[in-house]
Amino acid sequence: NAGVMQNPRHLVRRRGQEARLRCSPMKGHSHVYWYRQLPEEGLKFMVYLQKENIIDESGMPKERFSAEFPKEGPSILRIQQVVRGDSAAYFCASSPQGLQGAGSYGYTFGSGTRLTVV
């Protein structure tokens, strides 16, 4: 009965490398959300995906960042050519239906991936 699984928990990358963050939603959940938490700041929405579809990517930087949620396998958040400003905690959340249904009970978050760019 696993919850939302994120891996790795910690990721260290040198400037210019690529970072890949994985998120497996809860069983039965088909909606995935990625959030970023910068130090001393709240959770910033990045992208909302359903299987094989990006529903809303309005919070994602236009360059270097991409996300996918394939038919099989986990959702992937990819950051190319990382810079120091990308250092943050990245949280994934899932819900069994869209936010309109989740508004009353929220959705389930993973434990996050802490990305450090050196």
Add this chain to the structure above:
Amino acid sequence: DQQVKQNSPSLSVQEGRISILNCDYTNSMFDYFLWYKKYPAEGPTFLISISSIKDKNEDGRFTVFLNKSAKHLSLHIVPSQPGDSAVYFCAASRNDDMRFGAGTRLTVKP
């Protein structure tokens, strides 16, 4: 754009007393308001929510109050326990958009 604001970065209360965490929002179109609790090195966990058509929702020691005219909500924890020490995030949602505040770190002293 900070549509959801938590103006107090930290709050310290004595065990057994009431903790009141506050949150303000700017968008009157939000239809649900939620509180999440976060421990270090863990993801946020859902605590309690309230629909925009209500002004109060209670769940055990936790009560959320909504004042739509003031665009303000608060979370009351009574009585506070040391295990409540965590960062509390306020969130507001409409359709597929959920916005979070910056969080308030609550410390409950024994």
